Structures are given as C-alpha cells and as structure tokens.
Amino acid sequence: MAFFRPTESSRTVADFRVNGHPVASFAEVEYPPPMIATRLRTRSLSPTLLVGPKLKLARARQHIEETARLWREYGDSKPFRDGQRFGSDGIEVIWISITHPPAVQISIAAGDAIHNLRSALDWLACDLVRRNGKTPAQNTGFPTSDGALRGLEPLIAARALSLLKRVRRAKRWNEALWALHQLDIQDKHNQILTTAAATLNVETMVGMPMMGMTDAGQLTIGAIPPGGRPFPGSRGRRRGLPSVVLTPGEEHEIYRFTPTIHEYVEFGADLVFAGGPAEGEPVINMLELFAHGVERMLVAAERCLFR
Numbered sequence: 001m002a003f004f005r006p007t008e009s010s011r012t013v014a015d016f017r018v019n020g021h022p023v024a025s026f027a028e029v030e031y032p033p034p035m036i037a038t039r040l041r042t043r044s045l046s047p048t049l050l051v052g053p054k055l056k057l058a059r060a061r062q063h064i065e066e067t068a069r070l071w072r073e074y075g076d077s078k079p080f081r082d083g084q085r086f087g088s089d090g091i092e093v094i095w096i097s098i099t100h101p102p103a104v105q106i107s108i109a110a111g112d113a114i115h116n117l118r119s120a121l122d123w124l125a126c127d128l129v130r131r132n133g134k135t136p137a138q139n140t141g142f143p144t145s146d147g148a149l150r151g152l153e154p155l156i157a158a159r160a161l162s163l164l165k166r167v168r169r170a171k172r173w174n175e176a177l178w179a180l181h182q183l184d185i186q187d188k189h190n191q192i193l194t195t196a197a198a199t200l201n202v203e204t205m206v207g208m209p210m211m212g213m214t215d216a217g218q219l220t221i222g223a224i225p226p227g228g229r230p231f232p233g234s235r236g237r238r239r240g241l242p243s244v245v246l247t248p249g250e251e252h253e254i255y256r257f258t259p260t261i262h263e264y265v266e267f268g269a270d271l272v273f274a275g276g277p278a279e280g281e282p283v284i285n286m287l288e289l290f291a292h293g294v295e296r297m298l299v300a301a302e303r304c305l306f307r
Contacts, residue, residue, distance in 0.1 A: 003176065003278070004285050012236075025239045049306045050127055050298055056120035057294055063113035064287045070106045071271050071284065079196070080269050087256070094255045094267060096198045098246045102271065106283075107194045111187035113287050117294050118142075118184035121177070124301060125152065128160045131305060143168075144181045163304055173293055180290045182277040193274035194283050197243040198254045201266045204236055238263070243272055243280045 012027055082096040121142035129136045134155050143149035143164060153161055168174055186192055244252050246269065254267055271283045278286050 003179075003281055003289060027237055027239050046302065046306070049302050050124065052123045053120040053127065053294075053298055056116045056123060057291065057298065060113045060116035060120065060287075060294075061291055063109050063116065064284070064291060067106055067109040067113060067287060068284050070103060070109060074102045074106070074196075081251075082267075091259065092257045093253050094257075094265065095251045095253050096244075096246065096267065096269065097251045098196055098248050098269075100248050102194065102196050104191075106271065107192050110194055110283055110287060111192040114180060114183045114187055114192065114290065117290050118180055120294050121180075121297065124297060125156075128157075128301070128305065129155045132157045132160070142177075144178055157305070159305055160301075163300060167297070173296075176289055176293050179277040179286075180293070183273075186276050192276070194271055195274040196246045196269055197272045197274075197280070198246060198252060199243055199268050199270050199272075200241050200254050202238040202241060202255065203264045204238070204261055245274060 010027070012025060077100070079098045079100055080096065081099070082094070085093050085095065087093050122140075125142040126136040126140050129140055129152075132155065136155070140152070140155065141148075143152050146168065149161075149164055149168060152164070156164075167177070183192060244254050246252055255265060257263065257265075273279050273281055273283055273286070
C-alpha cells in the first residue's frame with residue numbers, strides 16, 4: 001500500500017525499445033488520495049472523557065515533534081552530497097551519498113510515538129467496555145481484524161460496535177490502522193528501522209509521433225522545439241523505481257538517463273521506514289497520519305457514545 005508515494009498503475013503509457021530490446025516502461029501515474037486534509041469539525045471536547053487515550057495521543061505528538069526535530073538537526077549537519085557524472089558508455093548518471101547516518105535516537109523517538117498511538121486505541125477499546133458496564137479482559141484491545149472485532153462484540157454496546165464496524169469498512173483508514181498495529185509489534189520486538197533514503201521520480205510526456213506543442217501553446221509538426229512538449233501529452237511514471245537506502249561513504253547511483261527519452265527527473269533525500277508495512281514511506285508524514293487517525297477515532301467515540 002502507498003500512502004504518500006506516487007505509484008504506477010497497471011495501464012502502460014509508453015514502452016520504449018532500442019533495436020527491438022526493451023529500454024524503459026512508463027505507467028500511468030497514480031497519486032494516493034489525501035487522508036489528513038479532512039478538517040475536524042470545531043467542537044470542544046470534554047476534558048473528563050477518554051482522559052487516558054487523550055494523554056497517550058498528546059504524548060505521541062511530543063514524540064513526533066522530537067522525531068522531526070532530530071531529523072532537522074541531521075539535515076543541518078549537511079550530510080548529503082549529490083552530483084552527476086558520465087559512465088564509460090557516455091550516459092549521464094545521477095549519484096547521491098551521505099557522510100554519516102541518521103542518529104539512532106530518531107528510530108527510538110518514532111517507535112515511542114507509534115507505541116503511544118497504538119496504546120491510545122487499546123485504551124479506547126477498554127473505555128468502551130467499561131462504558132457498557134463490563135470489565136475489560138487482559139487481552140482487550142482495539143480490533144484490527146474482523147475476528148478481533150467479533151471477540152469484542154459481547155463486551156461493548158451496539159452503538160460502539162456500529163462505530164467500529166464503520167471503521168472496518170473505511171478501507172484507507174483501516175489500512176493505516178493496520179500499518180500502525182504492525183509497526184507497534186515490530187517496535188516491541190525489534191527496533192523500528194528508519195533510514196535516510198534517496199527518493200526518485202522519473203516521468204515523461206508521450207504524444208503522437210512528430211507532433212508537439214510549444215510553451216506558448218502552438219502546435220508543431222516535426223521535431224519538438226526546446227521547452228516544448230509532446231502533443232496531446234500523456235504523462236507516465238517510469239516503472240520500478242524504489243527508494244535507495246544510503247550508506248555512509250558510498251556514492252549511490254540513483255538514476256541513469258536514457259538518451260533517446262526526454263525525461264523529467266526529481267530526486268531528493270528523506271527519512272523513510274526501512275522495512276515493515278510502511279517500507280519506503282516518509283516517517284514523519286506517516287506518524288502525523290497515524291496521529292490524525294487516532295484523533296478522529298477519539299472524536300467520533302466521544303461524540304457518538306459519551307454524550
């Protein structure tokens with residue numbers, strides 16, 4: 001699943017070949033729908049309801065701020081180097097390197113944020129059980145599967161069950177909560193691996209043969225003029241471009257240009273998850289996404305069940 005990274009769809013925009021041999025395949029670009037742009041309705045929440053989960057959420061946000069601060073400090077140390085060179089075949093190559101790795105404290109802070117967010121959801125589930133006049137069991141927690149929801153059903157009220165079922169039907173939010181759950185398990189048994197990685201996006205515009213358009217919007221026939229683009233112009237993203245984990249002291253080749261293709265190349269470096277269910281996703285964006293999802297759960301529970 002991709003939450004922030006553009007990905008390629010199954011639809012092919014163009015396949016390039018040289019002497020009959022495949023060189024590059026470009027797919028239609030898909031951008032994940034935004035999940036944190038929806039604003040919460042303005043309404044004050046009671047400081048006496050769901051106190052435990054709210055404190056856990058607040059603590060998680062402190063850890064998210066710490067993660068972001070440590071990453072900024074790493075960037076301020078000027079660890080990144082990048083450049084271009086020509087290979088022995090004359091093809092232009094982009095490379096990037098780092099002088100030293102990010103501090104391990106970044107992973108620790110991110111893991112603490114994840115654990116507090118997951119704990120806030122488990123605490124919410126126990127509060128729903130107590131709200132129904134029953135006592136939570138030792139393994140009572142927020143359900144991340146249909147089986148776990150069925151196990152919780154006898155302990156919570158009908159309105160609470162309806163709320164949790166709506167969450168299970170919300171595919172994207174359910175994917176985010178599942179990723180949070182899996183990362184929490186990873187953090188409990190092993191360090192969550194965050195790393196600096198080179199991020200890369202390569203796109204091209206494909207049109208009808210010998211048809212182009214100038215930057216002023218004039219249609220041309222023949223060679224595409226400088227600054228122009230193909231007509232009608234379908235944008236495609238090059239397939240198979242994973243993030244490149246950066247090792248200190250090594251120059252990592254991140255892209256090799258194809259001379260026969262006019263390509264738009266964007267690259268940079270970001271803090272990403274090195275493994276697990278969110279591999280390759282930007283860490284700070286994902287933590288903010290998780291915090292937003294937990295907040296929405298608490299807001300919905302208080303409004304629907306505790307008023």
